[in-house]
Amino acid sequence: MVQDSIRILQAQGYKATKPRKLVFEVLEGIGRPLSxxxxxxxxxxxxxxxxxxxxxRTLDLLCSLNLAHKVLSSGRFVKCSLAAIEGCHRFMICQQCGAIREFADKQLCQEENDFARNLGFHTEHHFSEFSGLCSQCYSK
Amino acid sequence: MVQDSIRILQAQGYKATKPRKLVFEVLEGIGRPLSxxxxxxxxxxxxxxxxxxxxxRTLDLLCSLNLAHKVLSSGRFVKCSLAAIEGCHRFMICQQCGAIREFADKQLCQEENDFARNLGFHTEHHFSEFSGLCSQCYSK
DNA sequence: GCCTAAATGCAATATTATTGCAATTAGCTA
DNA sequence: TAGCTAATTGCAATAATATTGCATTTAGGC
Structure with a gap:
């Protein structure tokens, strides 16, 4: 909900301006990565x-608050689900229709971080992107 | 090795030109993502x-052959290890020193793809980036 | 409603990326 | 080893994307 995002914005001391609401509405309404x-x-x-x-500037702010995410492979932005596990973003992007879906899995996230730690790496953030076909496009 | 990459290039019918060798040398020698x-x-x-x-154009070609990879969070390019599991790229990037390390783990890759498949998504490529601290920077 | 800091818009500029075409070159063949 | 040809490169122009400083406007507290 745009409302929720706005609330988070304000809780951090940022103003709930018209431009910011508009950007939220677009990201939320369109549901695929946008430049x-x-x-x-x-x-x-x-x-x-x-x-x-x-x-x-708005997108920079939203990303810094984890309210949006810059999709790595395209340089486009997508609104983050607020429920995303902290520091872990995982997106599936359909090559055919462009649909994007964020999903979170605590266990998977944990396993990945553990794997890195075994190699001596201390993970802070962690992005995964899957590109392929969504179920609808796959069945066509 | 630059030689190996050149060989792959030629095996696909592309010429081993000076510019391509130079780009390989730089990517290989520097070992961190470069624009x-x-x-x-x-x-x-x-x-x-x-x-x-x-x-x-060279970078486009190398990426299309999986000989290089566009680092998602920065838009910079890094040479791929040739041993990377097909369609799966996993990078650790140190926020401090910029060092980048590619690693492959078949099991982890499999788990991720299975996870996506359970959600009805058919993965073709799959990128993960971990940002954090490498062991050297962490211990400082 | 007024005030102030925060945010926006504008204009200029910088950076990054792409295109068409002429010149050059890698690698095959004789 | 020289000559041939398609592939590749360089150049110039242009397009697309991103950033900066500063004047103007606005959200939100009083």
């Missing part, structure tokens, strides 16, 4: 205008 | 000049 300019275009089509600089 | 322009700068410092377009 800053994608977001601008979508808003334009809805009769709203945001300067690209504002969008860049 | 196309980083690569150009490093070469310039060695008295070699490559046009940035050539570097872009």
């Amino acid at each position: 800053p300019y994608d977001i601008q275009d979508i808003l334009r089509a809805r009769g709203k205008h945001l300067n690209h600089v504002t969008i860049y | 196309p322009y980083d690569i150009q700068d490093i070469l310039r410092a060695r008295g070699k000049h490559l046009n940035h377009v050539t570097i872009y």
Whole structure:
């Protein structure tokens, strides 16, 4: 919910401005990774205008608060589910339709971090991206 | 080894040109993620000049052959170890010193793919990045 | 409603990436 | 080893993406 994200924003001392709400709505409504300019275009089509600089700054902020995530393979942004395990983001991205789905699994996350630790590496954040086909596109 | 990579290139019908060898040498020698322009700068410092377009095209080719990998969080490129499990790339990146290490674990890879499959997702490629501290930086 | 710090928009600029085409080169063949 | 040809590179132009400083506007506390 956009509301939840806004609340988190405010709890950290950031203002709940119109541009920020608009960006949230787009990310949440579209549900697939979007570039800053994608977001601008979508808003334009809805009769709203945001300067690209504002969008860049908003996305930076959202990412720093883990409210959004920069999808690694495309450089596009997607809204994070708030339920994501801290420091662990795992996304499935359908190559066909572009749908993106975040999922969290505590055990898997733990195993990966343990694996790294055995190699002497102390993990703080950890991103995984799966690209392939979602069930709908696969069955076609 | 640069030689191995060149061999793979040729086996696929691509020419073993000077620019490609130079890019390989840089990626292999430096051992941390580099942007196309980083690569150009490093070469310039060695008295070699490559046009940035050539570097872009070379990196595209290397990535398509899985000989290099675009590091997701930074947009920089790193040479892939040839032993990487097909379709699965896992990197540890030290936030402090920038060192990058690729590692492969068949079991972990399998588990992740199984996990996705249980959610109806058919994985083709799969990238993981761990950011944190390497053992050296951690002990400081 | 007023005030102030925070946030936005604008303009300029920097950085990164792509394209078409002419010039060059790797590697095959004689 | 020289010549041939397709593949590759370099160049110039341009497009796309990202950043900065500063004047203007706005959210939210009073």
